Amino acid sequence: KAGVTQTPRYLIKTRGQQVTLSCSPISGHRSVSWYQQTPGQGLQFLFEYFSETQRNKGNFPGRFSGRQFSNSRSEMNVSTLELGDSALYLCASSLISVGSYEQYFGPGTRLTVT
């Protein structure tokens, strides 16, 4: 089975621009979660999508948004980029069913804002 895939792997953007990151979960997995990893704040939860609906949201400003498609693929969008948005963005997929509690992560998208 293919793992979680994220595109692009690397991205360089300028302050004020907007960016869209993509995540394809493991086949059959219906939940996708997004996390931001920075040296200062560590790993922080952004949001979780399940069945095309945002189920949970972390403590991030409204510039961070996401969506999930009917095939469970998810995108996250960051508008009006700030220098502090430079981070590794990780996506995780899970089955969300009784007896299955694993969350598998993709390789991440490294975003650099200049």
Add this chain to the structure above:
Amino acid sequence: GEDVEQSLFLSVREGDSSVINCTYTDSSSTYLYWYKQEPGAGLQLLTYIFSNMDMKQDQRLTVLLNKKDKHLSLRIADTQTGDSAIYFCAEKLQFSGNTGKLIFGQGTTLQVKP
């Protein structure tokens, strides 16, 4: 509150056992996870344990859980140089319908000396 604490660094000799410790604060956490992150990579799920278990063994990995003290440990037997990485402990805060979010520790850098 939501807080997971880990020591930041551990150095061992190849062939020795490594023990990485973690404490968490939320007594309602149902699952606790260990992830491994190598440089430039995403998070690799190593193992997880239910909060009603005391121990779980998986090949060279042993997880011990002391729920009373909210203490989790990961023991790696016969540590190899390929085990050098950052190890993250995470607790899952469960929301409705088995959705939830992971709260991560700061990560423990394991250095394995030949």
